[in-house]
Amino acid sequence: MKILVINAGSSSLKYQLINMQTEEAIAKGTCERIGIAGGKLTHKANGKEFVIEKELPNHTEAISLVLNELVDKTAGVISSMDEIDAVGHRVVASGEAFTRTTLVTDEVMKTMDEIAELAPLHNPAAILGINACRAVMPNKKMALVFDTSFHATMPDYAHLYAIDYDDYKKYKVRRYGAHGTSHKFVSGVAAEYLHKKPEQLKIITCHLGNGSSISAVDGGKCVDTSMGFTPLAGVPMGTRSGDIDVAAIEFLCRKKGMSMEEGLSYLNKKCGMLGVSGVSSDFRDLTAAKAEGNERARIALDLFTYNCKKYVGAYMAALGGLDCIVFTAGVGENTPHIRAAVLSGMEAFGIQLDASKNDYKNDGAIHEISASGSKVKVLVIPTNEELVIARETAALV
Ligand code: ADP
Secondary structure (H helix, E strand, O other): OEEEEEEEOOOOEEEEEEEOOOOEEEEEEEEEOOOOOOOEEEEEEOOEEEEEEOOOOOHHHHHHHHHHHHHOOOOOOOOOHHHOOEEEEEEOOOOOOOOOOEEOOHHHHHHHHHHHHHOOOOHHHHHHHHHHHHHHOOOOEEEEEEOOHHHHHOOHHHHOOOOOHHHHHHHOOOOOOOOHHHHHHHHHHHHHHOOOOHHHOEEEEEEEOOOEEEEEEEOOEEEEEOOOOOOOOOOOOOOOOOOOOHHHHHHHHHHHOOOHHHHHHHHHHOOHHHHHHOOOOOHHHHHHHHHOOOHHHHHHHHHHHHHHHHHHHHHHHHHOOOOEEEEEHHHHHHOHHHHHHHOOOOHHHOOOEOHHHHOOOOOOOOEEOEOOOOOOEEEEOOOOHHHHHHHHHHHHO
């Protein structure tokens, strides 16, 4: 069985064709600059990279180009589109409308339109991608895999905000979380690695990338997560502020003459590591700037790791104990000094890193970086959100 996984953004579209027998991507790539001048497809298959520069006025053109590449004589990996058994789409937000992977139907797409406003930066783009695929492959089975599904098990006291309960019921304003496919994947792999059943473990998963979230996983189920109603909440991120007093936003909007919409765009795009450092949202740039003595880069990194540490501590309390901490995603997998700073001074809680095990260059393998006597195991596990989407899609169709 072969599953095509699609992750559509507003101007980009990432894809992987996964062979479910081997669970390996036999082709993958990205369409960039959809709807703006300078469209480009980068396609990797058969050990080579193929680049096509072509205007991509909309997502339908982008999908058509991807499908052409997949069946192309030299760049292709399948002889016809019939070899694609189903398509799995990544969707960021489901609201309370969907709590599990769902087959695409007209009715489901109607609900998707209704909940699009829950993740205005992400869901409308996913809808464009899904509609484009439906136009180009009308008879193909398609599944929606939601970033929020894994978090649907959070108890009410963890997912509710302390607002008027009637407003929650009416407007569905609550914590939904994000990165669920990643938290699910790495917590499952951690259990396998530790030769335990998921039900036997209390795990904290730290998905630290450009967007970051931390989850508490008890017995294989998510019981709390740092992102909120939208992916703006939680730890500070590349360009997002993370948690902030709402009254400070109103104050900033007034002082800077921003509308609420502009204020939210500011918090999503100009804050976080970028805003604090004034250097970059990229942790590699921040690390280099700090090494050169840039004080604001130092503050940004300290602010990030301190807030991650606070979530780890809070979730140890929420879980009532801890067996394992997992680091994953761009920063979590690649940056030893961040991992060390997040877990520094936590020996009293049974968390002890082995500095030499932690200090390695990412090789795509699982690494156990806790000291041999550490009560809590600390693992670095490369995430694979596409594989989760493919597995869920295959299981459903
Ligand atoms: P996204 O949320 O966009 O999926 P990623 O998980 O790819 O983000 O993480 C992007 C972040 O990971 C960047 O800040 C970057 O600094 C960091 N990163 C990615 N690759 C590396 C690497 N090889 N070495 C150090 N940092 C890396």
